[in-house]
Amino acid sequence: MNHQATAGNGQFRAADPVKLRSRPWAATLILVGGLIALAFGIAVSVSFGAADIKLSVVWTAVFHFNPDLSDHQIIRELRLPRVLGAVMVGASFAVAGAIMQGMTRNPLADSGLMGINSGAGFALAVCFAFFPHLSFMYLILYSFVGAGMGAGIVYGIGSLSKGGLTPARLVLAGAAFSALLSALSEGVALYFNIGQDLAFWYAGGVAGTKWFQLQIMFPWFAGALICAFLLSRSITMLSLGEDIAKGLGLRTGLVKLAGALIVLILAGSSVSVVGAVGFIGLIIPHLTRYLVGVDYKWIIPCSAVLGSLLAVSADLTARMIVPGQETPFGAIIALIGVPFFLYLARKERREL
Numbered sequence: 001m002n003h004q005a006t007a008g009n010g011q012f013r014a015a016d017p018v019k020l021r022s023r024p025w026a027a028t029l030i031l032v033g034g035l036i037a038l039a040f041g042i043a044v045s046v047s048f049g050a051a052d053i054k055l056s057v058v059w060t061a062v063f064h065f066n067p068d069l070s071d072h073q074i075i076r077e078l079r080l081p082r083v084l085g086a087v088m089v090g091a092s093f094a095v096a097g098a099i100m101q102g103m104t105r106n107p108l109a110d111s112g113l114m115g116i117n118s119g120a121g122f123a124l125a126v127c128f129a130f131f132p133h134l135s136f137m138y139l140i141l142y143s144f145v146g147a148g149m150g151a152g153i154v155y156g157i158g159s160l161s162k163g164g165l166t167p168a169r170l171v172l173a174g175a176a177f178s179a180l181l182s183a184l185s186e187g188v189a190l191y192f193n194i195g196q197d198l199a200f201w202y203a204g205g206v207a208g209t210k211w212f213q214l215q216i217m218f219p220w221f222a223g224a225l226i227c228a229f230l231l232s233r234s235i236t237m238l239s240l241g242e243d244i245a246k247g248l249g250l251r252t253g254l255v256k257l258a259g260a261l262i263v264l265i266l267a268g269s270s271v272s273v274v275g276a277v278g279f280i281g282l283i284i285p286h287l288t289r290y291l292v293g294v295d296y297k298w299i300i301p302c303s304a305v306l307g308s309l310l311a312v313s314a315d316l317t318a319r320m321i322v323p324g325q326e327t328p329f330g331a332i333i334a335l336i337g338v339p340f341f342l343y344l345a346r347k348e349r350r351e352l
Helices: 002-020 024-047 055-063 070-104 116-130 136-159 167-191 195-203 211-230 232-239 242-247 252-274 280-292 296-321 329-351
Strands: none
Touching: 024 055, 024 070, 024 280, 024 296, 055 070, 070 211, 070 232, 070 252, 070 280, 070 296, 116 136, 116 167, 116 195, 116 252, 136 167, 136 211, 136 252, 167 195, 211 232, 211 252, 211 296, 232 242, 232 252, 232 296, 242 252, 280 296, 280 329, 296 329
16 A cells, blocks of 8 residues: 555656646647648648649549549549658658657657668668569568668667667667668669669658558558557656656556557658658657647647648648659758757757
């Protein structure tokens, strides 16, 4: 009984700062306003292109599709899967980054910096070279395997250093191993003459997204997001420190395993669709925590909305730079992400 009372008091003391530093009103505003902005962004993105289409035509094509009209065909077969792919990918990378940062308490954690994206990309290169006729479902599964391999090796390399696994060492190990995997992927592409097949991965974009890809990805995406939300309370406790989480009775090993699987599913499936798009999972979780506080019950859904909004906006901006030509939206995000990463790395160095 005394032990339970102590645990209860500990939980109360640990939860108080979270409660005080959480801003549910801000989270509600972001969710409502963000979803409205996202709906508007989707409509504008679908209407904009080589052939500009009025918003009224977009509405008609979505809800009263006429296969005999070319505008309806363009919207339904080309632009809708593209923008919906951006929505899913942006939410996936953002939530994956939030979970990684919460579980590891590493402000620099991101699937692109931790070897997950490059691992999934290397697995795709091997598949295109040796199993060129695999279905997209199997490509996603191999992406999961490659993502897990990349993350495992990066964490292993980072742990071998004398001073232990620090955020800076983890990022350095991730950058080095990601560069190695990217070089290997390019070597495979050159040797087996599959550069065209891998071009989408090098560039990072949603231009070639098809409905069948979204249909296969959506169950993984939806299931992982639901599991992430169900895990949010545990991630909040882990973000306070592993000792505190264990003192509250949390099975930290099980939570970390579940979180790692969610991250691999979200990042692996996204890389299989759009390629190596980095920095969404670095930028969005930091912005979300600044706005809504430290409670992952709010961070995860808000990160999903803001990540989708960033991806849709970046894709639209990429198409507006040179009208009629494709600029990879990963390059637009990198223009924001690289300075942000350098700022965080400098801040982290000062705090070490």
